[in-house]
Amino acid sequence: xxxxxxxxxxxMKTTGVAGAGLVVGFHIPWIQGCGGPPPVPMExxxxxxxxxxxxxxxxxxxxxxxxxxxxxxxxxFLMMACDELEAxxxxxxxxxxxxxPSNWHQSxxxxxxxxxxxxxxxxxxxxxxAREVLREAAARRWEVAVDECVAKEHKITHEPSGRSADYxxxxxxxxxxxxxxxxxxxxxxxxxxxxxxxDRLDLPDKVTGKTQFGMDLRLPGMVxxxxxxxxxxxxxxxxxxxxxxxxxxxxxxxxxVEGGIAVVASDTWAAFKGRQALVVDWDPGPNADQSSDTLxxxxxxxxxxxxxxxGDEVGNFARAFAGAPRKVEAAYDTHFLDHVPMxxxxxxxxxxxxxxxxxxxxxxxxSGQRMAARVAxxxxxxxxxxxxxxxxxxxRRLNSDDTEFAVKVAMNVDGxxxxxxxxxxxxxHGFYRPYTHQTMKAGLDAEGWPVAWLHRVYGMxxxxxxxxxxxxxxxFPNFRCDAHMEDWGIPIGPWRSVGNTHTCFAVESFMDxxxxxxxxxxxxxxxxxxxxxxxxxxxxxxxAAELAEYGKEMGDRQGQGVAAWACFGGYGAMVADxxxxxxxxxxxxxxxxxxxxxxxxxxxxxxxxxEGGIVLSLTATLKAEVHIANGAAVESNFHDHPILxxxxxxxxxxxxxxxxxxxxxxxxxxxxxxxxxxxxxxxxATGVRIxxxxxxxxxxxxx
Amino acid sequence: MAVFDLRINGxxxxxxxxPDMPLLWALRDHLNLTGxxxxxxxxxxxxxxxxxxxxxxxxxIATVESIGDREVTTIEGLSPNGDHPLQRAWLAEQxxxxxxxxxxxxxxxxxxxxENPHPSDEDIDDYMAGNLCRCGTYQRIRKAIRRxxxxxx
Ligand code: FES
Ligand code: FES
Numbered sequence: 001x002x003x004x005x006x007x008x009x010x011x012m013k014t015t016g017v018a019g020a021g022l023v024v025g026f027h028i029p030w031i032q033g034c035g036g037p038p039p040v041p042m043e044x045x046x047x048x049x050x051x052x053x054x055x056x057x058x059x060x061x062x063x064x065x066x067x068x069x070x071x072x073x074x075x076x077f078l079m080m081a082c083d084e085l086e087a088x089x090x091x092x093x094x095x096x097x098x099x100x101p102s103n104w105h106q107s108x109x110x111x112x113x114x115x116x117x118x119x120x121x122x123x124x125x126x127x128x129x130a131r132e133v134l135r136e137a138a139a140r141r142w143e144v145a146v147d148e149c150v151a152k153e154h155k156i157t158h159e160p161s162g163r164s165a166d167y168x169x170x171x172x173x174x175x176x177x178x179x180x181x182x183x184x185x186x187x188x189x190x191x192x193x194x195x196x197x198x199d200r201l202d203l204p205d206k207v208t209g210k211t212q213f214g215m216d217l218r219l220p221g222m223v224x225x226x227x228x229x230x231x232x233x234x235x236x237x238x239x240x241x242x243x244x245x246x247x248x249x250x251x252x253x254x255x256x257v258e259g260g261i262a263v264v265a266s267d268t269w270a271a272f273k274g275r276q277a278l279v280v281d282w283d284p285g286p287n288a289d290q291s292s293d294t295l296x297x298x299x300x301x302x303x304x305x306x307x308x309x310x311g312d313e314v315g316n317f318a319r320a321f322a323g324a325p326r327k328v329e330a331a332y333d334t335h336f337l338d339h340v341p342m343x344x345x346x347x348x349x350x351x352x353x354x355x356x357x358x359x360x361x362x363x364x365x366x367s368g369q370r371m372a373a374r375v376a377x378x379x380x381x382x383x384x385x386x387x388x389x390x391x392x393x394x395x396r397r398l399n400s401d402d403t404e405f406a407v408k409v410a411m412n413v414d415g416x417x418x419x420x421x422x423x424x425x426x427x428x429h430g431f432y433r434p435y436t437h438q439t440m441k442a443g444l445d446a447e448g449w450p451v452a453w454l455h456r457v458y459g460m461x462x463x464x465x466x467x468x469x470x471x472x473x474x475x476f477p478n479f480r481c482d483a484h485m486e487d488w489g490i491p492i493g494p495w496r497s498v499g500n501t502h503t504c505f506a507v508e509s510f511m512d513x514x515x516x517x518x519x520x521x522x523x524x525x526x527x528x529x530x531x532x533x534x535x536x537x538x539x540x541x542x543x544a545a546e547l548a549e550y551g552k553e554m555g556d557r558q559g560q561g562v563a564a565w566a567c568f569g570g571y572g573a574m575v576a577d578x579x580x581x582x583x584x585x586x587x588x589x590x591x592x593x594x595x596x597x598x599x600x601x602x603x604x605x606x607x608x609x610x611e612g613g614i615v616l617s618l619t620a621t622l623k624a625e626v627h628i629a630n631g632a633a634v635e636s637n638f639h640d641h642p643i644l645x646x647x648x649x650x651x652x653x654x655x656x657x658x659x660x661x662x663x664x665x666x667x668x669x670x671x672x673x674x675x676x677x678x679x680x681x682x683x684x685a686t687g688v689r690i691x692x693x694x695x696x697x698x699x700x701x702x703x
Numbered sequence: 704m705a706v707f708d709l710r711i712n713g714x715x716x717x718x719x720x721x722p723d724m725p726l727l728w729a730l731r732d733h734l735n736l737t738g739x740x741x742x743x744x745x746x747x748x749x750x751x752x753x754x755x756x757x758x759x760x761x762x763x764i765a766t767v768e769s770i771g772d773r774e775v776t777t778i779e780g781l782s783p784n785g786d787h788p789l790q791r792a793w794l795a796e797q798x799x800x801x802x803x804x805x806x807x808x809x810x811x812x813x814x815x816x817x818e819n820p821h822p823s824d825e826d827i828d829d830y831m832a833g834n835l836c837r838c839g840t841y842q843r844i845r846k847a848i849r850r851x852x853x854x855x856x
Contacts (some may be wrong), residue, residue: 070801070838199797206802207793208785209738209778213803216737224732249704249721267732268741269724342742342750342803342837391740391803392837423743604797608843612800615839638747638835647828649841 021055021171022133024179026126028064028118050119052081052126054134058154058168060087063095064123065108066115067363068202069341069393070612071667072605073115075200077123079601080116083193084127084186087167088154094201097387101366102380108365108387111398111494113568113665116601120663121185128183130174137174138165188599188660197604202389214361214388215346215420222348222416223252225409226271227260228278229429232631234285234489237261244277254278257408264413268420287489287631292435295488295628296333299437299458303331307456307482311470315478320452324443328517330510331439333692334502335625336432336633337495340643343391344426347406350416351376356383356407357416361390363397371400375407394616395494399431424636431493432626432633434460438469438506443478448518450529452478455507460485461492467499468672472507473537473566474529490628496616497671500567505693508563508676513689522562522680523550530564537566539657540573540594547655548575548592557581558589559684563676570669571596571657574614576650576677580685584697586622588650588678593670595654598661606666607654613670614652619643621675622695707767711736712780722768726760727751729767730777738778738806742835749834752807753777759814761833778806781813789813792847792856800838808834812848821852 025048050064062081068074078092101108131151138156139146142163149156157164205211230236240261242254250270254263261278265271321327347360349372356376362368369385376383390397406419421429436459443452453476459465462485470481495501515525523545530538541564544550550560557580564573572595579587591614600606624641627634635641679690688699708717711734718733730736730753739762742750746761753762754776781787789809792798799805808831815822815830822830827848836844850856 070799070803072800197797199794200799203794203797203799203802204785206799206805207790207809208781209736209806210785211802212737213740215741216731218735218737267720267724267728269720269728269732272744340837342748342801342835343740344742390801391742392801394837420741423745608797608800608840611842612839615841616837637745638743639745643835643837644839644841645833645835646831646841646844647825649839649845652842 020175021053022130022175023051023053024126024130025051026122028122050123050126052130054130054167054171056168056171058166059091059093060085060167061093061095063098064119065097065365067097067110067387067390067393069110069363069390069397071609072200072602074202075198076116076601076605077119078201079193079198080119080123081127083191084124085131086151086153089193089198091154097365099384099386100381101369101385107367109367109398110363111395113570113667113669116663117569117665124185125183128185129179132180132183133174133177134167134170136177137170141165141173194599194601195603198602200605211389213343213391214359215343215418217348217359217388217418219348219416222418223264223266223413224268224271225262225264225417225419226275226422227257227262227405227409227419228275228280229260229425230282230285231428232282232285232288233491234287234631236283236285238281238283240278240280242278244279245274248274248277255412257405257412260405262409262412264409264417271420272422285631290488290631291629292335292627295435296437298486299333300331302458302484303439303456305484307484310466310481310483313480314476317452317454317478317480320478321441321443321454324451325446326444326448326517328442328444328514329440330513330691331437332506332509334436334505335627335693336435336490337501337620338427338430338432338626338641339394339396339495340641341390341392341394341396344423345402345421346419347402348416348418349403349406349410351407351410354378354382358383358403358406359386359388360403360406361388361397362400362402363390363393364400367398368400368403371403372407375404376411394496396431399493401429427626427636427641428633430626430633431491433495433501434465434492436465436502438503440506440510442510442514444514444518448520450476450514452476455481455503457483457503459483460487460490463499464492464494465499466503468503468567469499469507473534473564474526475533476529496613497567497668500565500668500672501617501620501675504563504565504672505675505679508565508673509679509691512561512676512680512683521551526564534566536596537564537571537573540564540571540596543655543657544573544575544592544594547594548577550575557685559681559686561677561680561682561684563673563680565672566669567672568668569598569664570666571664572669572673574673574677576674576681578678578681578685580682580700582702584700586678586682586695586697586700587648588618590651590653591674591677592653593655594657595670596657596659597664597666597669598659599663600656601663603656609666610654610670611652613667614674615644615649617671617674618678621678621693625694709770709775710772711775712777718767720767722766724767725763726753726765726767726770726775727762730762736777736779740803740806742803749807749811750804752810752834754810754814757814757817759811776810778810781810787813788851788856789847792850795850795856796843796847798840798843798847800840804834804836808836808844812844816848816851
């Protein structure tokens, strides 16, 4: 049998069946706040949702459900198993994500920088269990003491006699034994693969064009489709004329589906052209007057209105603020952000009676399977769901609207159909990081130290807006975080690092404002407030300041800015060096990042994630966000939503804090700090405070 | 529709498509060469880059008709075994994240080094400016190009 089809039922049968090898199942928990849908509780508690299988040929197959979208954590996950199992790295095989999520013991969903940190104990425990039963099998075979049998280099060796047997040889015998519940795990000094930069397994095919992303799927008889949807978020279709569309060569059919008009064609280009030829009278819907300005006006109007308290209040902000000798206040605006994965949204579906097959590059296979079942009106078990590789996700692919439209179209097509979104579709119908207007207030004592701190978030969607605001890395005697959440009917969702991207901007910019108001060096200022609350982050901060020579002499219109933040189990401080040209153009020359991610499993892959997180962040800071006009997204493609390009890439230096703590998340933590670090550097260079993103160069122009 | 005989990766291939179809879609949907990627469709990102007689072009706007009898090189044809010095350098620097932009990045870099075997940092930035990477792999792309330029591969 193939390992990828393993389910609980099969698992019970497989263990102990001659020829199948050794299977150890284990459970990787889900945690709140990872961005994906909550797990469906399974009967009988936690069941295996990952497996290690050693086949009789000695190959070690690892089945687990995380989605590779560029983050590289799949290699790290396998490294953890390999090290603990004392296996040969070349014999580790990564299996595909299971194709029936309904038969999997947890929602299959990849988000929240969780692959390594949640897998850390379970996968090593399972690997250690496998290692221990292999040792025991060898001991029984040779009738010797287990203590004399050593697992190393993919075999068990009986040291006194020099006999040895490969894992594959022992797998069937080991499968008959029961695994120890709590095997001893290796200690840090014994790791030989964990902590050593290892080439990512997914890269060789990515440099030759062999890798098949979702949009690269080609099936016999497959046709292509493009769906025209109302530009306004709450809009609709009044009527349409498809006469011209049907005349486009290659167009096979045009029909309305719920929420759009589908053009089906023999290739993608014909589908796009047919779609352009549609004449549609769109209904602008109830929010036709909505714009970024109306949102901002609402946020401004609520600046002084207490909102719903988020998290724990400390002391009494209002009283302490009223009594403080000095008050600092500022408000920060961030707009919507599209994830802009380089691979536009897409999915392929094939509906045959009550059987549905979907191929989708998605972070959320379970949600995709549910969506397909709901749209087609079939049982989940009747949906075969293939998780394809994604050309970037960043949280966008946790939503299943890609599958939704593919199935809607496929229900009207005989055979498989690939629904391809244009870049414009992908911008227009995102699940954006929400707009926020954040009001910050601090009461300073006579020496300038904050005795009262308020963070008020106007936004939408709860934690997606407020995440991080209620837990800054500083201790204040009086602290309050409150929020006004309103639903504007604009789809929002988790964007890499979720609320932290914008709450860190407000906190760390405002901290700089307070330090300047107090006349105290921003690092010294942070240090005193951070010391009692977050010593790990403080280590990062102090080391970053030192390595970047924070405070060094800089040229005219050059400056340095610092920021520090912790989220998703990762800690990082960054210092940005910027130069602001006379025309207002900001060039980020260098970023020094000092990060503490606990134990680092694959250092080069982690560095790469941090560099990439910084780039994503700089685009949001300097280049583009998504604005609203007439109830629709304004930006539509890279001409009006540029992203950071090669020449704008600063020199990035990543330094690790050595640690034997358990691994923290890596994908998300590097995204928040660059925003305020750069804005604080702009202030240092020009004296202009940036309180709205992206940075408006006009404000920085020398007049 | 019209039949076009194209020279792609050293082979003759013919497609029956409208003359204004961008080369991208002829490659992807008619010739099953899916290594060339679609991302923006307006020549603003470089994901669809292929070489035509060694020059990088954006295949999302270059029509099939405009190619004529010039030689097209896609990522599948850059080297017979996927071991072009740039491909090896890309792996040595662990350059790639999601990988979606990289067929275009590698072909653009190949054209750069063909034209200018010893580019300055600015030459690299200028030549690669139109190849966007959302995952942010630019620093590693620079290093990988440098590796080939210095013969360290
Ligand atoms: S898809 Fe051709 S340049 Fe973007
Ligand atoms: S590696 Fe993902 S877009 Fe470049």
